Amino acid sequence: MSTRESNWGRWGESDEKGALNLLTQESVLAALKIPRTGKRYSLGIPIQRSGVPNMEYRGTPQRLTMINHDDEAMAQANGGVPGVGAHEDQLVMPSHTSTHMDALCHVYSDHKIYNGHPHDGVSPYSGADKCGIENVDPIVGRGVLIDVAAAAGVDVLPAGHVITREELRHALDVQGVALAAGDLVLIRTGWLEEFMRTQSELLPQPGIGIDAAKYLAECDVALVGSDNSAVEAIPFDQDVYLGGHIVLLVDNGIHLVENLDLKELASDKCHEFLLAIGALNITGGTASPVTPVAVG
Amino acid sequence: MSTRESNWGRWGESDEKGALNLLTQESVLAALKIPRTGKRYSLGIPIQRSGVPNMEYRGTPQRLTMINHDDEAMAQANGGVPGVGAHEDQLVMPSHTSTHMDALCHVYSDHKIYNGHPHDGVSPYSGADKCGIENVDPIVGRGVLIDVAAAAGVDVLPAGHVITREELRHALDVQGVALAAGDLVLIRTGWLEEFMRTQSELLPQPGIGIDAAKYLAECDVALVGSDNSAVEAIPFDQDVYLGGHIVLLVDNGIHLVENLDLKELASDKCHEFLLAIGALNITGGTASPVTPVAVG
Amino acid sequence: MSTRESNWGRWGESDEKGALNLLTQESVLAALKIPRTGKRYSLGIPIQRSGVPNMEYRGTPQRLTMINHDDEAMAQANGGVPGVGAHEDQLVMPSHTSTHMDALCHVYSDHKIYNGHPHDGVSPYSGADKCGIENVDPIVGRGVLIDVAAAAGVDVLPAGHVITREELRHALDVQGVALAAGDLVLIRTGWLEEFMRTQSELLPQPGIGIDAAKYLAECDVALVGSDNSAVEAIPFDQDVYLGGHIVLLVDNGIHLVENLDLKELASDKCHEFLLAIGALNITGGTASPVTPVAVG
């Protein structure tokens, strides 16, 4: 286990990929050997106007029909016969909507993003000049579910609960799983399931604290996800604004995935699995909505 | 090889998944054994305002910065210290932008979408009531590249070239690969590479013709993708508006993926691979931008 | 005063302008003679994400910066010297946002919009084929404020209060103003001022009832606006869904303007004024945000 406090410079001064550098051809091949059942799990929640967690300041995600059967004249103008046509949409949504992956440029601290790149390289028209989401290569690796809620014997951790390093270790012990460098770690609080079921208040939320984040970084994981809106607890641990993001995203270049649907993995007690994520290749993007695919 | 002309009713009267029903736990496990190198390939092209294929009627895809360092006061209002903040975007884009997967509701013929569902079930506010993109489970299977351009000894097929059944078979023969039921078939024309390199005219484009589409349906493939904007040739084969879509999407419930980046798979002569696709879970969506992930 | 129950056919079978036909060159010249002080009043409330009335189903109106000083390289690429650049936005908003004018196609009843045009002529891509907002010529006329709240001696009418014909007449009597054909009538409930001050619940709201709407139609007014979200009361009078819209917009072709800021007109007791409205020329639009201009 590493004692380094930051991954800055570890993969070169110009690196924009962070801990995803830990994924290698060998680790990919090894991960392909994990599945036992071949069962596929979608970890993505719906993209829709309501019923899903959405920070109000981000506005309402919208799918708008751009063309439908009422526009069939367009098809006929292009040679279509009556009864033939197409349906198409426009999407208007935050890049941080629904289940999404934060790019390494998403958060900055001390005026720096990951690897010491300047914090002010994100311009409205061009987006991020460093560490945008387009730097994220296809992610394929060993997924590990740390079911903190199950290990605690509850359906959902208390609102605002700050998950500690010890709770992560305890859950791993209960599951009989050990973390390894390059793992893609998904932490279950139970929060999302409750929210979807009861449409409870968006905040507060359980999530990892700063020390738990440091633990994951020390374990040299490649990615951290959770079934809540910020991976970390809200209100923030120790009142440090975005403290968990700073440890993982900024200091250690570890990408985050939020609002994950971990219900089925948990109910199947599927704690190790193949995980594949194809983030959208959004030039200069600070995040991408994603549908992570797990195979158990 | 099947002689059925349509998959309607094959998986039940109410089915909305089509040929993706061919993916089973067994086929998934088998596909995981294909990779030899562990090399990952991103098949998604950039989402950006220009430089990529975009049908003009769909408008300009836009990533707009919603929050950046100039809004740091927002962070401080929430407890942040100076020098700490976040960058976020809004996305405005067609669901059929960039590399994307068509939902089975996308096209209709004789007033019906796949499986005989009515053509007019797409409303502006709610979207598709049947066969929307949210019905697409995680896709994991055996990917097969049919490199028609390479088999023809060219970098790119001629503009508007209609790929025949025989050309598909010939390319498979040259590659020494046989199609099997449930395969995820990606057809390379070379068009996208040329477009990205030369910013040539968007139309015409090479692509499969109606008989080639029927051949793929007869082979019982689960999905068809291509490195062009419509999988099928434009202008449409035999002047049948969306004729290839009708054979594959409408008649046979075979999802389509368009604007794929197949360059690296082709240059590596990687004709068989693991393919994983997580379409965004857009409620009522007629398509989803995707970044398919291949492992060679 | 007319006893006709509908204006259908009054200005021809193909008419799409409705009661705005009542505005003539003579009535315009007469209206220009009304102002006494020359004081200008803006009747438009802000377009912004929060703090203003917004029906949740319409999503969040957003002004997004598209270009700012951080993109100054764009200016330099076009010949700009350092220190020179431009700021630009993208707007994403409902056409019915903030202060807005409903087009005559906005509401239908018995499957018909105004003048018997079919209800299903609005397609996603093209918009309204009849009675779209682009049919609204510049509006210039005699504005009349009916300050129902003031006449009732209150700051704001009770939530959900249904304004009657008698209340309109009483307020006009108190003000010493008589309605005339072609008037542009603005009805003050006090609701918007209270909402803006207290950020109270959006619903219920006071507004006119069905009989009051019929009274205004009988008076042959050219337009009706109010300082609430639907001109009519919510919940709807007599539980008739959109009943006030049906009387005014559908039956009588009288355009509506909603979410008007009438505070300053009221506090100045400016009950007659010149009113000018330039609706945006949105092809096929069902409404337009507007900033009506009054001159007292």
Next chain:
Amino acid sequence: MSTRESNWGRWGESDEKGALNLLTQESVLAALKIPRTGKRYSLGIPIQRSGVPNMEYRGTPQRLTMINHDDEAMAQANGGVPGVGAHEDQLVMPSHTSTHMDALCHVYSDHKIYNGHPHDGVSPYSGADKCGIENVDPIVGRGVLIDVAAAAGVDVLPAGHVITREELRHALDVQGVALAAGDLVLIRTGWLEEFMRTQSELLPQPGIGIDAAKYLAECDVALVGSDNSAVEAIPFDQDVYLGGHIVLLVDNGIHLVENLDLKELASDKCHEFLLAIGALNITGGTASPVTPVAVG
């Protein structure tokens, strides 16, 4: 005629309204006396995807149907009977689309916007902190058409033609009109009419040059508009990037209105008129689409 070179400080150090300060209750009352015919003119061109001038980098303006008759279930869920419903849109468009008014924050020079306010006060989420479009009070005043094309005896000035101070004076002489402080000046090049008729190339365009801009500032006008995309000629006069904007908007606080439809005013030889403009009250906006209303 003033010889001042800049209006900075003229209306106070904190002023954000610029030359619109020249509009007074007296000037408004005087302007109401101008109309002779009572004929109304809309000076706004359509907002639509194509067929109108649109700078490509601004993306495609879109009106998208959000709700129509196919969503009638929404009406019934709220108490509507069959056959009753509503049509609504979402708008996605640049604030600088179609006929629009530039806010004083739109352009900066020497790192300053009008009145010396800093150039970097425009943040993505909040928009302009100074000189945003919400500072524009209702505009009512004397409109003056300077028909440079007609005075030159042509339908349209040559592409890229730079209008001089002398040409403005000559056109005014031909028309027999003298400019006065506080006038709202609209300059006709004929360009927009030709573009709309022939769908010619967007650039180059005729427009005023730097000296003509200085002349208008010296005349102490309150606003300048034109029937082209930038008021000033493109390519820019003397190769000064946005040179005309800098003289008018930055140095003198004179708002600009672009893409005006001046055809009918010109064909009626209506050179003096009442002009009313209600810019949308977009908090922090850098511009607003507008439909200016003239009365002859």
